[in-house]
Amino acid sequence: MDNLTLNEPEVASKSRVMEVARRFTETLAETAQYRALEETYQAFRQDGEAQAAYTALQTKQQTLRMVTMLNAVGEEDRLALKQLEDQFYGLKSVQNYIQAQETLISMCQEIGDILSDAVGLNFGLACRVGGCCG
Amino acid sequence: MDREFRNNKPDMFTVELFDATSDLAESLAHSEVIMRFTNSNQVLINDQDAQRLVQEANELHQKLYAKDASRDFMRENFPRYRELQNQIASNPVLQEQSEAQEMAINFLREVNQEISQLLGIDFGSLTRRPDATC
Structure with a gap:
């Protein structure tokens, strides 16, 4: 026990x-x-540059939200988005x-x-x- | 407290973090809610009838909701599936396991909330591996 x-x-x-x-x-x-x-x-x-790049990227993503959902992003917008992403993720x-x-x-x-x-x-x-x- | 969770310190852990994590693991495992859940799992493992019910229901569910399930198959087998669901709902071992699991989940969420509030980040989401499934 x-x-x-x-x-x-x-x-x-x-x-x-x-x-x-x-x-x-x-x-x-x-x-x-x-x-x-x-x-x-x-x-x-x-980091002011990073904050500006973040805002620019977010703004672009919001602008393209509907067309992204419809999988209908045009080539020009796709390139512009890619450029903003590269700028943002390229910052130290x-x-x-x-x-x-x-x-x-x-x-x-x-x-x-x-x-x-x-x-x-x-x-x-x-x-x-x-x-x-x- | 015993040392059952103190094996194999991950390389990136300090001794202090490993001890603190092990203490948390031990106290969780020895809490009333988790012990009830562990016990209910053990009772279920030892109850072959209850396990058979769950297994049959799961297998039938997969067949009924398969893409190639014919209407005839569904019509013939859906009553059995309903019957199994009713048997599961009234099986005391499965009821206890289900209730104990729900309480364990609620308890873990409370613990996570405590940690997350102090950290200022959702700790649970940081612990989640991308390929994790229930």
Whole structure:
């Protein structure tokens, strides 16, 4: 009987889980990968050329939204859009920000795998409201 | 807490991040909601009748909704599919598994919300691999 009691897993209360989740978040926010994302985002926001290129690209995309949905973008517009994309993605601050995003995502995917194994559900999919998990 | 989630540290993790992730994985796995879900899965694995119901319903669903399904086939088999759905809905093992899964998903969403609010980013979406399926 004693052995059975000893083998029962310790139950973590909801408040305990939330406390551990907050500590986890603090640790994640202190990683070089997360700090790089914050730093590159600030650099991107403060880069006037990048902001202008971003606005120009967004404006063009919005203008072409309907024809893009209908798959009817003309050659001239397609080239103009490509040029704006090349300008935007060619900027160093944009590339640094995207690189930092990709690195953080890779790390978070590894975290997600560990959490998914622990709970028996795909953590990322379970957290997606309106997805295939409801 | 045990060390069941502390194997194989990914290269890009610091020791601190690995410990924090492992702590979160452990506390989630030992929470009442996730333990109920894990237990309901185990009961389902041991219940061959319930598994057969689900398997037959899934197979029939695929055949009924296949592109080449004939009207005669649909007319003949749809009543059986309805019957299986009713049996699934009233099967206590499947009901418990379904309810436990829903509660587990809601709990994971709450935990994700806590993390995401602190981070200022949707953490769950960062953990999601592009090819992930339920």
